[in-house]
Amino acid sequence: MTDSTRAVGSLRADAARARLFEAAVAAFAEKGFHGTTTRDIAAAAGMSPAALYLHHRSKEELLFVISRAGHEDTLALVREGRAATSDPVGQLRTVVNDFASHHARNHTSTRIVNYELSALEPGHLAEIQELRRRIDREMQDLVTEGVEAGVFQTSQPRVAATAVLSLSIDLARWYQDGGAWTPEEIGELYADLALRIVGATGGPSSDPASPWSSR
């Protein structure tokens, strides 16, 4: 085998894995993890069940791959938003804008990522839970730093941080394409709500009725 035939083979395997990934997302979203068979996924990806097993040991491994990719994307997004500025108000606005619009835009895959965790095997679940803890910790740290800097007013930073993430995650349940708000609008609106939840006392707001916009 030459290097170029090896490269083509590798590209084909990548393409097959991408098809399986998309097919599994669609199938899990429609029928749930437990209601989906590997045969369903293989058929939707235009493969035989045997071909699926060349790429993934099991249906659960596919769920894990989807879940890990989703959580890694989300953690990166939160870290980038925090790194963009040292101002907690600006950080919260950017992180929530990106986090909320991501969940609205990708409501099908984020639904699986957030609602099928109990189907993961213990080792896989532990890896995902560690990613979730890191995401939670970033938000806790952001809120705590805002309180310490005197720009957020809350006696319950942990509740506030939990609520800010929870609000966006729930978009995966109810958001539908073509509804009242685009993902970009949801991002802006939820950033305003997050600033209210943490009791932000400064910074610009896109809501003219926000408590701090007239100061």
Added chain:
Amino acid sequence: MTDSTRAVGSLRADAARARLFEAAVAAFAEKGFHGTTTRDIAAAAGMSPAALYLHHRSKEELLFVISRAGHEDTLALVREGRAATSDPVGQLRTVVNDFASHHARNHTSTRIVNYELSALEPGHLAEIQELRRRIDREMQDLVTEGVEAGVFQTSQPRVAATAVLSLSIDLARWYQDGGAWTPEEIGELYADLALRIVGATGGPSSDPASPWSSR
């Protein structure tokens, strides 16, 4: 058959239906609607599959019965909270306190009620969606009345009302018994967050750092 034997038969049927209801909630919560068989539910209720069909035509009908009961309870809770006072701040505090603590306390059944709607048959789904519209409308009206009374400050009452309900519904996803907060604490804390989301400018708060508590 005498009246008393008829009454005993009716009580037995009620008890059987209650057992099936509980068994279906547990099974759907563990394996999802599509991953659960009528045989699983019947076995968990200590019945034969044939006995199950004496009470419910299908697994889907059981899901509908669970979903309808959950939504009717929630609508009643919201209406009672609104009827308790004419003050929008007091209404929001009571409704969110009850709504959030209900979702924390009953996180297993509220998970099914909120996440398995797509498995309902069209006629059943329409009935549930009408109940959801009524719940949404109660919250929209509450927020709009608060804005009109000048005690809530938001240019986005629809987003605020959606967010307030969404935040509590997401408890069904993440809340676990024995965690950091009891259902009663969650109720109090979420009522404070709801007042922040709508930009409440008056009324007592249990959060000493709330923007209005020092006024």
